[in-house]
Amino acid sequence: MTAERRVANWLGLGLFALLGVAAVAPLFLIIGDVYIKGIDAINRLGGLWHFLTELPPSPFDEKGGIGPMLVGTLYMTALGALLGVAVGFPLGVYIGEMRREKFTNVARAGVNVLVEFPTITIGLFMYAIMSLAKEDLNEWVMKPLSHVLKAAFGDWVSWFIGPLDGYNAYAGAAALAIIMIPYVALVTASAYASIEQPLREAAYDIGGREFNALFVVLRKAVSRAVITATLLGTAKIAGETAPLLFTAFGNFYYAPFTGPTGAVTLWVWYAAQTPYDVQIASAYGAAAVLLTIILIIFITARIKR
Amino acid sequence: MTKVEVKDLRVSFGASPVITGVNLSIPNRSITALMGPSGSGKSTILRVLNRLVELYPEAKVSGEVYLDGQDVFKMDPLELRRRVQMIFQIPNPIPNLSIFENVALGLKLNRLVKSRRELFERVKSALEKAQLWDEVKERLNAPAGKLSGGQQQRLCVARALAFEPEVLLADEPTANLDPENTAKVEALFLELKKDITIVLVTHYPPQAARISDYVAFLYKGQIVEWGPTRDIFTKPKHELTEKYVTGRLY
Numbered sequence: 001m002t003a004e005r006r007v008a009n010w011l012g013l014g015l016f017a018l019l020g021v022a023a024v025a026p027l028f029l030i031i032g033d034v035y036i037k038g039i040d041a042i043n044r045l046g047g048l049w050h051f052l053t054e055l056p057p058s059p060f061d062e063k064g065g066i067g068p069m070l071v072g073t074l075y076m077t078a079l080g081a082l083l084g085v086a087v088g089f090p091l092g093v094y095i096g097e098m099r100r101e102k103f104t105n106v107a108r109a110g111v112n113v114l115v116e117f118p119t120i121t122i123g124l125f126m127y128a129i130m131s132l133a134k135e136d137l138n139e140w141v142m143k144p145l146s147h148v149l150k151a152a153f154g155d156w157v158s159w160f161i162g163p164l165d166g167y168n169a170y171a172g173a174a175a176l177a178i179i180m181i182p183y184v185a186l187v188t189a190s191a192y193a194s195i196e197q198p199l200r201e202a203a204y205d206i207g208g209r210e211f212n213a214l215f216v217v218l219r220k221a222v223s224r225a226v227i228t229a230t231l232l233g234t235a236k237i238a239g240e241t242a243p244l245l246f247t248a249f250g251n252f253y254y255a256p257f258t259g260p261t262g263a264v265t266l267w268v269w270y271a272a273q274t275p276y277d278v279q280i281a282s283a284y285g286a287a288a289v290l291l292t293i294i295l296i297i298f299i300t301a302r303i304k305r
Numbered sequence: 306m307t308k309v310e311v312k313d314l315r316v317s318f319g320a321s322p323v324i325t326g327v328n329l330s331i332p333n334r335s336i337t338a339l340m341g342p343s344g345s346g347k348s349t350i351l352r353v354l355n356r357l358v359e360l361y362p363e364a365k366v367s368g369e370v371y372l373d374g375q376d377v378f379k380m381d382p383l384e385l386r387r388r389v390q391m392i393f394q395i396p397n398p399i400p401n402l403s404i405f406e407n408v409a410l411g412l413k414l415n416r417l418v419k420s421r422r423e424l425f426e427r428v429k430s431a432l433e434k435a436q437l438w439d440e441v442k443e444r445l446n447a448p449a450g451k452l453s454g455g456q457q458q459r460l461c462v463a464r465a466l467a468f469e470p471e472v473l474l475a476d477e478p479t480a481n482l483d484p485e486n487t488a489k490v491e492a493l494f495l496e497l498k499k500d501i502t503i504v505l506v507t508h509y510p511p512q513a514a515r516i517s518d519y520v521a522f523l524y525k526g527q528i529v530e531w532g533p534t535r536d537i538f539t540k541p542k543h544e545l546t547e548k549y550v551t552g553r554l555y
Contacts, residue, residue, distance in 0.1 A: 100362045198397040201357050205391050206411035206464060208383035216414055221400050 031291065038288025041281035051285055056252050056267060059276035066286045068254045069262035072169060073238060073290075076248060076263060079173035081234040084180025088233075089226065091181065092188025093214055099193075108189070115182035119175075120242040126175040127246035130166055138163040142258075162258045169257035172248030176237040183236065187229035191222035231301035235294045241265040264290045308333040308472060308502040309354060314368035316349050318361065323349050325526040327368075331472075331519075336494060336503045338513035338534070341523035342555050347506040348394075350523075351474045354504065355389040356382055372472070387415060390465035391474040395481055396457035398449035398464070405445040407460055408432060408467050417468070427467055435463035436493055455486025462493065472502045479512065491516050510550045514538050522546045 042051045046063035057064025094101075095108045146162040164170065195218060203221075207213030219226070241263075244250075250266040251259070264286050271283035309331040316324040324346045331337045339347040352358040356377065358366060370377045377385055398407045408428045411417075418424040432438040437459040441452070449460055458478060465473060475494070479487040494503055494516055507513050513520050514534060521531035522545070530537060530546045541547040548554040 196397075198393050198395045199399070201352075201360065201391075201393060202397040202399065202461070204357055204360055205355065205386055206414070206468075208386050208411075208415050212414045217399060217410065220402055220410075223401060 034284065034287045034291050037281075037284040038286075038291075041285040042288065045278070045282055045285060051282075052289070055254075056271070057278045057282055059274070059279060061278060064278065064282055066264060066267055066282065066289065068251055069264045069267040069286065070289065071254065072172075072248060072251070072257075072262040073264040073293075075257060076169050076173045076176055076244070076261065077234060077238045079170070080176030080180055080237050081230065083173065083177035084184055084233060084237070085230050087177070088181040088184030089188050090215075092185035092226075093192055095185060096189035096192030097214060111182040111185045111189075114178070115186055117179075118242075119179055119240055120245070122178050123175050123243035123246045126171045126178070126243070130164070130168070130171045130247070134164055134166060158258075159256045160258075162256060165259040167247065167249035167260040169248055169261035172244045172261060172263070175243035175247045176240060179240060179243060180233045180237050183233045184226070184229050188222070188226055191225040192218065195221060228301045231297050235297040235301070238297070239265060239290060239294055241269055306333040307331065308373065309504070310369075310371040310374075311350070311353075312369040312371075314350070314353060314370065315366070316346070316353060316358065317365050319363045323526055324353075327523075327526075327528055329521055329528060329531065331502060331504060333502055334498055334500065335518040336498050336505055336516055337519045337521065338505045338507055338517035339521050339523060340507050340510055340513045341549070343508060344525075345523040346526045347508070347523055348476050351391065351476050351504060351506055354472070354474055355386050355391055357391065383415060387417070387468050388470055389472040389474060390468050390470035391476065392458070392461045392465050392478050394477040396454055396461055398452075398457050398460050400448075400450055402449055403446045404441050404449050404452070404460060407449045408464050411464060412467055415468075427469075428463075431463040431467035432460075434466050434497070435459045436489065437463055453486075455482050455489065458482060458486065458490060459493070462490070466497075470501060472504065473497065475503060475505045477506050477508065480508075487512075510538075510552070514550075522549060524549075 042048055045051050045057065045065065046054065050063065051065040052070055053067040054063070054065030055068065056066060091107065091111070095104055095111065098104050142161065142163050146158060149157040149161050199221060200213075200218065203213040203217035204210070207217045244263050244266055248263050248266065249260040250270060251262040253262075255261065268283045268286050268290070271279040271286070274280065307330040309329075311327055311329040311331075314324055314327040314329075315322070327346075327350065329350075339350060341347055349358065352360075353366060353370060354377070358364050359382075366378075372380070372385070372388065377389075399410065402410065405428055408431050409424055412424060412427055418427055429438065432441065437456060440456060441447075441460075449457065452460060458481075462473075462478075479490050482490065491512070494505070497503060498518075505513070505517060517534045519532065520534045520537040522529045522537065522543075524545055530541060530543045537546060538550050541550060545554060
């Protein structure tokens with residue numbers, strides 16, 4: 001190599017390294033900022049356990065936590081992820097395997113659009129649905145159901161099942177599920193589409209029925225991709241704010257999931273813009289907790305792979 | 306005794322015909338080889354026998370196939386594939402599953418066993434019949450992907466045998482194996498034919514000569530000639546057959 005080319009090589013490599021640093025710098029700055037301020041805030045507001053379980057601080061409190069919001073986030077994320085996989089996985093199998101069905105292309109196109117959809121429109125949609133369907137839903141489903149369940153299991157059921165308010169955890173979970181469905185479906189579809197023909201034939205050969213071949217034998221073959229997608233999708237919806245604005249609405253107290261429900265993201269959004277230091281601090285603490293949840297899920301997904 | 310009877314079978318993929326009128330009867334407890342050049346329709350015939358051809362929506366099948374006198378197109382595919390199992394050109398154990406699970410999965414899915422004990426016995430006996438047990442008994446929970454190519458193929462044989470099938474379809478089972486493993490699989494087939502009927506697809510005439518009892522020579526979707534192996538190889542009636550078995554037609 002001539003000296004000239006060597007210099008050009010160094011310059012080029014240096015430039016790319018610089019670009020690489022520029023790309024990941026925000027990530028580390030965000031993580032650093034959130035954890036430095038967040039951990040400090042959690043300590044000032046009463047320690048980790050206190051912070052994770054107590055009610056949020058009013059402007060004139062010295063201590064407080066994010067208990068109700070954390071519970072709301074965990075509940076809605078779990079429900080949303082469950083529903084997202086329950087619908088997204090079969091949908092993905094359909095799109096990936098039934099490539100000759102007429103409706104497949106429509107479904108595939110729809111899922112591709114939905115995965116990039118502005119999440120606030122999904123929240124708005126669920127808000128409209130709840131407004132329109134609430135009365136009938138309560139009259140015909142929720143009230144009778146809660147009567148039966150309360151009689152069978154006791155009054156604590158009303159924390160979960162009962163007449164719904166316009167804002168409730170289930171609307172939030174449904175909005176999160178709508179975000180998760182196309183994501184899981186797309187990954188599942190591409191995993192199934194990449195299965196080689198000999199393996200597919202083996203699956204039908206030993207599975208007998210098509211259902212067994214597709215949902216048991218081949219699922220085992222692609223399970224890693226689907227589990228990873230599920231975990232990443234869960235991390236994604238755990239951090240969503242927009243779709244919860246009109247659906248869960250937010251709540252500062254422990255309250256039944258049938259009414260307005262808090263979420264960590266909503267608390268960050270609310271508390272960070274108040275003029276009170278204690279609430280701003282709790283927003284940082286909440287952000288650190290949220291980031292921890294998401295990083296744990298994310299790292300689990302990476303290791304699983 | 307005829308185990309499988311094929312009458313006027315025609316298969317086309319889209320507009321192109323692949324099988325154009327095949328009649329064949331496969332004797333019980335024997336090895337019948339289907340041999341012929343690439344594209345002659347050998348593998349397609351196999352896939353009709355256990356209806357895996359239905360995986361290809363563009364395939365149009367007409368004609369009749371009988372298993373012990375029963376019309377296979379009217380059978381429950383579950384029942385059919387339990388009785389007619391298949392092994393493939395490329396060893397295809399299910400990835401991410403252990404050696405044991407690969408053999409056990411089909412039995413579990415089709416509810417063929419009643420207890421864990423019975424499941425283990427069936428898996429063990431299948432692995433023994435496939436002459437793989439001694440090599441894997443210490444590591445039944447290891448992933449199947451860790452086995453060598455020849456072992457994987459014998460695992461697939463075990464997976465098929467676990468169903469206790471009546472017919473075993475083998476689609477060029479040794480095409481991806483080295484000579485040593487090929488010899489093992491061939492010896493295995495000779496052992497297996499005491500109990501089951503084997504239909505072997507091969508594009509390698511010496512293999513058909515070595516292990517088969519009957520040979521059908523296919524060319525361009527039709528059977529040119531079929532009969533006992535010795536007759537086909539020593540006194541072929543048709544010019545094409547002679548050219549093929551002497552290696553002048555591929």
